[in-house]
Amino acid sequence: MDNNYAKKPIDKIVQPMQRFIQQEKSGGLLLGISVVIALILANTSLSDSYHEILEQSFGFRWNNETYLEYNIHHWINDGLMSIFFFVVGLELKREIIGGELSDVRKALLPIVAAVGGMVMPALIYLLCNPTGEPHKGWGIPMATDIAFALGVLYLLGNRIPLALKVFLTALAIVDDLGAVLVIAFFYTSDINMLYLIAGLLILAIMYIGNRLGVRSILFYAVLGICGVWTTFLLSGVHATIAAVLAAFTIPADVKIKENIFISKINVYLQRFKNIDPTENTPTLTNEQLHVLEKMNEATLEATPPLQRLEHAMHPAVSFLIIPIFAIANAGVSLSIDFESLFKNNIALGTALGLVAGKVLGVVGFSYLFIKLKIATVPEGMTFKNLLGLGFLASIGFTMSLFITSLAFSHEEYQTQAKIGIFAASLIGGIIGYIILSRNSQINNTDTNDQ
Numbered sequence: 001m002d003n004n005y006a007k008k009p010i011d012k013i014v015q016p017m018q019r020f021i022q023q024e025k026s027g028g029l030l031l032g033i034s035v036v037i038a039l040i041l042a043n044t045s046l047s048d049s050y051h052e053i054l055e056q057s058f059g060f061r062w063n064n065e066t067y068l069e070y071n072i073h074h075w076i077n078d079g080l081m082s083i084f085f086f087v088v089g090l091e092l093k094r095e096i097i098g099g100e101l102s103d104v105r106k107a108l109l110p111i112v113a114a115v116g117g118m119v120m121p122a123l124i125y126l127l128c129n130p131t132g133e134p135h136k137g138w139g140i141p142m143a144t145d146i147a148f149a150l151g152v153l154y155l156l157g158n159r160i161p162l163a164l165k166v167f168l169t170a171l172a173i174v175d176d177l178g179a180v181l182v183i184a185f186f187y188t189s190d191i192n193m194l195y196l197i198a199g200l201l202i203l204a205i206m207y208i209g210n211r212l213g214v215r216s217i218l219f220y221a222v223l224g225i226c227g228v229w230t231t232f233l234l235s236g237v238h239a240t241i242a243a244v245l246a247a248f249t250i251p252a253d254v255k256i257k258e259n260i261f262i263s264k265i266n267v268y269l270q271r272f273k274n275i276d277p278t279e280n281t282p283t284l285t286n287e288q289l290h291v292l293e294k295m296n297e298a299t300l301e302a303t304p305p306l307q308r309l310e311h312a313m314h315p316a317v318s319f320l321i322i323p324i325f326a327i328a329n330a331g332v333s334l335s336i337d338f339e340s341l342f343k344n345n346i347a348l349g350t351a352l353g354l355v356a357g358k359v360l361g362v363v364g365f366s367y368l369f370i371k372l373k374i375a376t377v378p379e380g381m382t383f384k385n386l387l388g389l390g391f392l393a394s395i396g397f398t399m400s401l402f403i404t405s406l407a408f409s410h411e412e413y414q415t416q417a418k419i420g421i422f423a424a425s426l427i428g429g430i431i432g433y434i435i436l437s438r439n440s441q442i443n444n445t446d447t448n449d450q
Contacts, residue, residue, distance in 0.1 A: 027318035031148055031397065034326035035422075042331030054328055068233070076328045077405055078239045080321045082229055084398075085240040087317045088176050089247025090310040095173050097252050109366055109375040110167050114174035116365025117393050118142040118182075121357030128349030137346055137407045139186060140417050141353025143179045143399030145425070146172035149392045152429050156436055161380030164436075168389050171362070179399045184241045187406040191236045199231035199242060206249035215251055215305050224249075238406070250309060255301035264298045322398060329401045332418045346413055350420030354394040355428050362390040388435035394428030396421055 041050040059069030070078070095101040101111070121141035129135050146169070153160060153168060206223050214220075224246040232242035256264070272291045277284075284292070300308075341347055363386055369375040404417045 027151065027322065029151060030319055030323055031145075031151075031326055034323035035330045035397065038327045038330035039332065039334070041327070043334050047333070050331060068230075073328055076325055077402065078233060081325055081402060082239050082243040083313065084243075084317050084321050084325070085180065086224075086243035086247050087310060087313050088180070089244035090250065090306055090313075091173060092177055092244070093248050093250070093252060094306060094310065095170070101170060101173065105376065106378075107170060109369065109378065110170035111174050112369045112375060113167075113362045113366045113393075114171045114178065116361030117144065117171070117175060117358050117390075118178045118361065120361030120364070121353035124357040125349040125353040128345035128352065132344075133408070133410065134344050134346045134349070134413065137350065137404070137413070137417055139179075139182045139403045140400050140407060140421070141350050141357055141396060141424070142175075142182060143396050143403060144172050144175045144358070144393045145395050145397040145399060146176065148395045148397050148425065148429070152392055152395070152433050153389075153436070155433065160436060161385075163378040163380040164385055164389060167378055167381065168392065171389070171393065175393075176399070179403065180241065180244050183238050183403065183406065187403065188237050188241075192234065195231045195235035196237060199228050199235060199237075202227035202231065203245055203249060206246065210249050210251050213251075215255065217305060217309065220246070220250055220305075247306075250306045252304045252306040254304055256298065258302065261298055261302035265295060268295045268298070325398065326401070329405060330397075330418065330422075332415050332422070336415060336419070340412070341416060341419065344413075344416070346416040347420040347423075350400075350417050351424040351427075354396050354400070354421065354424035355391075358394040358428065359387070359390040362393050363387055382439065384435060384439040388432045388439065391428045391432030391435065394432075395425040397425055400425075 041047065054073040055071050057069055057071045058075075059066045061067075092101075101107045122138045125138045125141050126135070129137065149168060149172060150165070153165060202223055206220060206228070209219060209223075224243075228242045228246050229239055233239040268291050272288060272295075275285060275287050275291070277288070366375070366386055367383075370377055400421045401418065404414055404421070408414045408417065
């Protein structure tokens with residue numbers, strides 16, 4: 001830290017929190033704590049109050065008419081989670097334009113692994129639940145929880161090659177896209193075409209604004225929330241889909257190029273240095289403030305709105321929205337008897353779909369495409385590493401819980417699916433960690449011997 005920086009008492013509180021938020025594994029850790037809190041609330045004397053709070057309804061009144069009246073649980077899943085899906089959409093667009101998914105050759109293996117990791121779990125679940133209402137849950141084991149999976153991977157620190165972290169991140173992003181498509185096409189209720197057309201027209205306006213060079217965050221926020229999200233919610237298409245589509249209209253280009261930005265900042269810095277400061281006061285002169293404003297304008301012009309939004313919203317999603325979602329959705333009563341749990345195959349299909357299906361899909365599809373020489377092996381990747389990542393991909397908390405709420409209205413079915421998710425995620429996370437940890441120790445020993 002700069003010695004000229006005057007450390008304030010509040011910094012002793014804020015700086016450790018900032019360091020925690022900046023760590024990749026922190027989101028997964030907080031998600032795990034939130035799940036434990038939800039289980040405690042649902043299995044203690046607080047259970048009745050916990051469920052009553054989630055069932056409280058509120059909406060908006062206008063001329064004695066109530067609009068958008070939903071319970072708190074619904075607002076969390078359709079409102080707060082739309083913000084989560086908006087950030088997912090921003091990440092997807094960034095990765096497609098200039099990230100791991102922009103180069104087809106590099107992206108092919110994680111794409112193949114992700115597709116296999118969606119197809120195989122769904123097939124295994126359908127084999128266990130071929131008919132009836134339990135059949136609707138086939139999308140539950142398809143999803144990987146990127147925060148949890150990466151959290152486990154980052155616990156291993158620098159012992160894991162960077163290529164593995166990149167591979168798992170790309171896989172999880174493609175997996176998220178697959179989950180969004182599944183929700184859009186298979187877990188959408190009856191559609192009101194009038195509202196849907198209105199939402200699509202507003203999306204078109206946002207896209208045109210992008211093409212015309214509109215970079216105002218307020219423009220996209222007002223149209224996205226008041227227009228697209230509201231009309232999609234009323235149309236019957238899940239509101240989270242609106243969030244992803246809205247994210248794809250956010251500009252990803254810069255107004256000034258990097259070299260121009262550097263030149264401008266150097267000019268402003270020199271101008272700032274040449275200004276005579278106000279003596280013996282902590283405030284700045286008007287001229288200094290003007291230069292700093294110009295520097296800030298240049299910084300905004302050199303930053304894509306897409307990345308600015310993603311960077312600003314990511315902490316709120318990881319450390320507020322996802323924990324609230326987990327507390328609202330992971331509260332499962334563990335007093336369920338085994339006879340009730342296994343009177344159908346929802347729990348079994350979910351657990352097997354995640355643990356067995358993810359491993360078979362991720363590892364099997366990757367191995368096949370590598371053997372056929374269609375895809376190349378990332379540097380540092382071994383079969384054991386791939387197997388470990390396959391087990392980590394079976395951690396399905398956030399997306400799996402979300403799809404559970406869409407697939408089943410029957411509380412007993414939801415409970416069975418959630419227990420399957422918890423069991424599979426715990427087993428997959430532990431096995432994946434052990435495999436990757438042991439393999440990294442072997443690799444480190446071989447390196448030291450050399």
